[in-house]
Amino acid sequence: MLRELAENPPCIECGLCREVCPVFTILRQERISPRGLAILADRGIASVVFYQCTLCRACRVVCPVGHDPAGEQVRAQVVAQGVETEANRTMIENIRKYGNPFGPLEEGEIPKTLTCC
Amino acid sequence: MNLASLSALVGEANISTTVEDRIVYSRDASRLEGECLAVVWPSHPEQVAGLVAWAEAEDVDLVPRGAGTGLCGGATPQRSVVVDLSRLTRIGPVDAEQRRVQVEAGVVLGSLNRRLAPHGLFLPVIPGSHRASSVGGMIATDAAGLRAVRYGTMADWVEEVTLVDGLGRWHHLTGEALRDAVGREGVTGFVVEAVLRLAPRPAQRTLSLVAFDDLAALLAQRDRWLADPRLTALEYLNRHAAEAIGWEARPHLLAEFDSDGGEIGDPDRIAALWQARDGLYPVLARRGYPVIEDPQIEGEGMAALLAWLEAEGIPTFGHLGVGIVHPCFSADDERVAALYERVAAEGGRVSGEHGIGLKKKAWTDAAFRAEVQRLKAQYDPHHRINRGKLC
Ligand SMILES: Cc1cc2nc3c(=O)[nH]c(=O)nc-3n(C[C@H](O)[C@H](O)[C@H](O)COP(=O)(O)OP(=O)(O)OC[C@H]3O[C@@H](n4cnc5c(N)ncnc54)[C@H](O)[C@@H]3O)c2cc1C
Ligand code: SF4
Ligand code: SF4
Numbered sequence: 001m002l003r004e005l006a007e008n009p010p011c012i013e014c015g016l017c018r019e020v021c022p023v024f025t026i027l028r029q030e031r032i033s034p035r036g037l038a039i040l041a042d043r044g045i046a047s048v049v050f051y052q053c054t055l056c057r058a059c060r061v062v063c064p065v066g067h068d069p070a071g072e073q074v075r076a077q078v079v080a081q082g083v084e085t086e087a088n089r090t091m092i093e094n095i096r097k098y099g100n101p102f103g104p105l106e107e108g109e110i111p112k113t114l115t116c117c
Numbered sequence: 118m119n120l121a122s123l124s125a126l127v128g129e130a131n132i133s134t135t136v137e138d139r140i141v142y143s144r145d146a147s148r149l150e151g152e153c154l155a156v157v158w159p160s161h162p163e164q165v166a167g168l169v170a171w172a173e174a175e176d177v178d179l180v181p182r183g184a185g186t187g188l189c190g191g192a193t194p195q196r197s198v199v200v201d202l203s204r205l206t207r208i209g210p211v212d213a214e215q216r217r218v219q220v221e222a223g224v225v226l227g228s229l230n231r232r233l234a235p236h237g238l239f240l241p242v243i244p245g246s247h248r249a250s251s252v253g254g255m256i257a258t259d260a261a262g263l264r265a266v267r268y269g270t271m272a273d274w275v276e277e278v279t280l281v282d283g284l285g286r287w288h289h290l291t292g293e294a295l296r297d298a299v300g301r302e303g304v305t306g307f308v309v310e311a312v313l314r315l316a317p318r319p320a321q322r323t324l325s326l327v328a329f330d331d332l333a334a335l336l337a338q339r340d341r342w343l344a345d346p347r348l349t350a351l352e353y354l355n356r357h358a359a360e361a362i363g364w365e366a367r368p369h370l371l372a373e374f375d376s377d378g379g380e381i382g383d384p385d386r387i388a389a390l391w392q393a394r395d396g397l398y399p400v401l402a403r404r405g406y407p408v409i410e411d412p413q414i415e416g417e418g419m420a421a422l423l424a425w426l427e428a429e430g431i432p433t434f435g436h437l438g439v440g441i442v443h444p445c446f447s448a449d450d451e452r453v454a455a456l457y458e459r460v461a462a463e464g465g466r467v468s469g470e471h472g473i474g475l476k477k478k479a480w481t482d483a484a485f486r487a488e489v490q491r492l493k494a495q496y497d498p499h500h501r502i503n504r505g506k507l508c
Pocket of ligand 1 (some may be wrong): 014015016144146180181182183184185186187188190191192201222243244245246249250251252253254255257258259260261263264302303304306307308309335397398399470471474503
């Protein structure tokens with residue numbers, strides 16, 4: 001179980017969490033490793049890279065200092081700066097208009113496309 | 118820089134000059150910051166020789182990078198193109214009879230050992246960063262780590278290295294010639310592949326964790342354990358380091374045995390203790406001690422050094438079984454100079470395992486610098502690979 005954080009300890013860039021990140025293990029690019037995201041967030045870089053994080057928090061589980069990537073907050077900041085992916089925009093719009101991320105659905109209809117951030 | 122010709126070599130998707138990539142590749146775990154011009158991710162060892170030819174034509178230099186867990190700025194670029202070898206992850210068939218395996222440079226130690234487990238084998242060099250560090254980076258730094266007291270360093274487990282040098286030439290190094298690549302931190306070229314020797318995986322492991330009242334008692338116990346043939350790891354924590362991970366604020370020894378030598382046998386407890394030990398440096402860094410050193414002193418000098426570090430209140434831990442300790446300092450602590458003066462006076466080594474990189478160049482001696490220059494002239498006369506590192 002992950003505990004709620006009274007404060008979020010900063011990443012010290014050891015890299016120990018790289019291999020638990022499901023996105024990093026496929027792409028093998030530092031920018032999408034938990035460490036890369038932490039460096040970019042720390043510099044206040046508004047980037048669509050933050051949408052590639054699945055928000056799974058596997059990195060926080062293994063992080064020796066318990067750093068949390070806080071993907072939701074970082075994304076909120078990035079959205080506030082006008083940096084958004086088309087998929088994210090569509091998903092949010094769908095939720096606001098139709099109450100679900102898939103868009104208009106008939107009663108009992110199963111969505112044909114999964115719009116994801 | 119001609120990115121079109123680079124793209125023709127490795128494919129457009131495998132190069133980047135984005136701000137994001139240039140920032141995150143401008144440093145390694147030492148957080149020494151440089152300037153990254155571009156990043157390339159080769160997918161095959163053959164592409165690396167092409168990259169060297171491209172760098173020569175473009176008059177830029179290349180920095181080999183594995184997992185970037187290095188602690189001395191070895192993978193920090195200085196207006197360089199970073200070559201991230203993380204995608205060279207092929208593991209060849211395991212030769213269980215000869216206890217050998219061929220791997221590409223980007224293979225991560227943790228994945229390799231998972232692959233070897235069903236064969237009852239493992240690569241026994243286990244740095245604290247074993248979950249992330251790459252075989253190429255470990256060869257380049259001649260990594261040691263937690264089990265060095267029993268299994269030595271990477272140099273003891275590498276049978277052959279395939280090296281692409283600064284002129285794009287291929288070398289298949291064996292025997293004595295391995296010394297031109299192992300522990301050279303990439304200044305002679307890119308390690309792209311290696312044949313590794315493997316050890317049988319012990320059927321059982323046990324641990325002993327003991328806190329001591331004074332250093333003399335601790336060193337006496339160290340000597341007793343060093344004489345025990347079952348010993349596989351012997352780790353030290355001074356009271357400041359022990360306290361940082363929630364252990365009693367006294368000096369500790371953590372010993373591992375490949376059979377029933379220790380009193381802790383529960384696998385969960387063993388895993389938890391090693392996890393706490395692996396996390397020691399990050400925890401100390403978080404507490405304001407991010408500068409980690411790694412002197413190595415054999416024999417008597419170690420007792421005096423440990424006493425000084427304890428008296429100065431410097432959090433210290435390390436692989437006491439092989440005389441490597443990790444005192445940790447705040448960013449502006451001037452006692453680092455005093456540390457290396459003491460190490461030199463005792464005839465110790467500036468770096469037991471992390472390497473020299475950019476960080477420790479100032480502490481090297483003339484003989485070391487002459488040796489690096491000789492190797493540079495032989496393998497990389499135009500300084501295309503890891504320019505300005507080591508000397
Ligand atoms: C928490 C923590 C604990 C650690 N514990 C230990 C320990 O117990 N023992 C120990 O020895 N080290 C330890 N280290 C340091 C580090 O993990 C090792 O030096 C490791 O071997 C580096 O591997 P890497 O793949 O991350 O290499 P990188 O950091 O990417 O590179 C290290 C150096 O090797 C060069 N290099 C990388 N790959 C290649 C290649 N394929 N060809 C040529 N040159 C290359 C780089 O240019 C650089 O100079 C620790 C680090 C951390 C963060
Ligand atoms: S998130 Fe934690 S484990 Fe990952 S690099 Fe940062 S400090 Fe290390
Ligand atoms: S939370 Fe994001 S960065 Fe962390 S492991 Fe999951 S996908 Fe990777």
